[in-house]
Amino acid sequence: MSILQKASRWFTVDDSVLDEDFSLVPDDMQDGGEEQGPDHRRKSQREERPTQKQKPEEKPSKREEPQSREQREHRDEPKPAASKPSPSPRKRHHRVKPKKIGARQEPEAREEPEADTAEDTADRLPEKNAPAAELPLKIRRPQKKSRSHQPKIMGKELQPDPRTENLDFKPTYPEFVSPVLEENRRTVEDVFQIPLNADFIIRDFTISTVPPVQAFAVFMEGLSDKTIINNHILEPLMLLAEVPHEPPALSRADLLRKTLIPGNQLTEETKWKAVKNTILTGTTAVFVDGMKEVLLVETKGFEHRSVGDTKTETVVRGPHDAFTEHFRTNTGLVRARLRTEKLITEITQVGELAPTDVAIMYVDGICNPKLVREVRRRIQDVKVDFLQDSGILEQMIEDGPPGYVPRMLATERPDRVAQSLSEGYVAVFVGQSSQVLVLPTMLWTLLHTAEDAYIRYPFGTFLRLIRFAAFLIAMLLPALYIAVTNYHPEMIPTDLMLTIASSREKVPFPVVVEVLLMEIAIELIREAGIRIPNVIGPTIGIVGALILGQAAVQAGIVSPLLVIVVSVTALAAFTMPNYNLSFAVRTLRFLMMAMAAVWGFYGITLGVMVLLTHWTTLKSFGVPMMTHVAPYKQSSEDVILRGPVFRQEVRPGALYPGLMKRQLRFLRKWDPRTHDSREAEERIDEENRRIDTEGINQSGRRGGKKT
Structure with missing residues (x-):
């Protein structure tokens, strides 16, 4: 017998047998041959068993087929010690037909198997109280269950938790803050799952006023600066609190805010949802007994990557700073270049499970208001649990249908964002993302670099x-x-x-x-x-x-x-x-x-x-996307090719900006070719006034068009 045949015999079980205890009978025991190998050794062990063993009669179970009286007598007779069965043709033992689990067992009509000899019967049936090593191999067949598409863990099907079947992240806490300090503490522990959640810290202390007032502070480990908390919250309230004997007519919240806490950014909040979201950003919340307001002190101080060189938009000439994963650092890098009160930054939050800060930045008076409203509407319509990066937001708010060409410009250069804002574009900052979205964009813009503006126009044109x-x-x-x-x-x-x-x-x-x-x-x-x-x-x-x-x-x-x-x-x-x-x-x-x-x-x-x-x-x-070519729009000489700087007088016409003119006609007074006489200067001034008038008229007419 080959090794493959033995292996298939050892590891193959008849699927039609539904009995839990199934004895896998080797073929050697059925053939009665003297074949050498593991089967022969098991047969020799059975021959060496004691011959005198009495086995009491047992009633046949429902799963055992009834035996005749002659078979039971042969089974009870002692087995000869030295006798060897003669070779006989292979006999096929009858197997019980499959039965449905749980169904009523009824006898079935079938053909009677051939009568076995005493030696075959004794070899096949195990003796009672025999050692475990001498018993035939047993394989337990588990009951067949319906196939399920659910994942399995340790052999068991993973069942849904009834507590999370209809989870919709609706708040389970009260809407407003309570004036009772203990109730607020219990709410904080329930919302943030303290002490199970080790990231949140509650610090109880006493405000040293006359009389003393109980309070506690809540902040998040890893996002809050402990030095700021100690120096600007705990130390002033616990050690340096000095209130005159006849205090002015101030409420307790005004007293703490105006005289005791020296934090530079301090706000009051009465709704639990706003308090919760603010704590999650690294702000410290101070709860005072008897106050319906919560004092929120700015204490953000988590570690982040410092401003460094760009990774994907390297240049030789021009600024080398780049955006980082810090939200406020990115907005500050743009404001450091575009210093105007017209630069507006609107901050909203996207995400049901974990809100992410999203900022919309534009220049008021230059950017088309309809464009700003459309960007705001699309961002507010995004309903997700978690917004991880600006690339995800880009795919959610872009115009359909999806295409190979990106519909927004993703850049990590602050100077390029500032230049785009001055032309009427909108910039979108997303949480901890180092890529800022500039929209709308054209196909030609995707082939531009920030370095094109810092070199002479013949070289910039050649590079493009x-x-x-x-x-x-x-x-x-x-x-x-x-x-x-x-x-x-x-x-x-x-x-x-x-x-x-x-x-x-x-x-x-x-x-x-x-x-x-x-x-x-x-x-x-x-x-x-x-x-x-x-x-x-x-x-x-x-x-x-x-x-x-x-x-x-x-x-x-x-x-x-x-x-x-x-x-x-x-x-x-x-x-x-x-x-x-x-x-x-x-x-x-x-x-x-x-x-x-x-x-x-x-x-x-x-x-x-x-x-x-x-x-x-x-x-x-x-x-x-093919604007300035199909369809054609009036624009400056900085769309496909790079024109001279002193000729880039208007902004892109496809954006319909509020102010079309970007700069006046440049007068090179030191150049004799442009300043030959007084008439030339007056002619240039008249041309500049004409450009101003046309820009105002075009802005008024284009305001009613859809973008």
């Missing part, structure tokens, strides 16, 4: 043209290679065609498979360079690409020309200034490769036309 060319190369170059090689070889010069043919002579794959393998390899190297630690990440990217390309060419898997094509495509993709746009280009590249593999140049042309048609239908908060 390079980026536009890189955008087309990264999306179309592999597809063009497939189309030319497979469908249009007559378009290639003869010498180049012979070179391509000779280089592909030993390549066993078609061009499509060859390009696909190299593109997947480049994507793997790119992803590995991002995920590997920073110490060895750049090394893996450079060395991996060089070694992989050289080895692939030497092995004859790809041609040398294809390595050049894929390398140029990867370099072009790396020049994309926007991270989300680079993902779109990488995805569209494979789509264009598929179109070229099927239809050649016709497929590429069809794909480009479909993309252009799709992009012209996309909108970002009512503004078409």
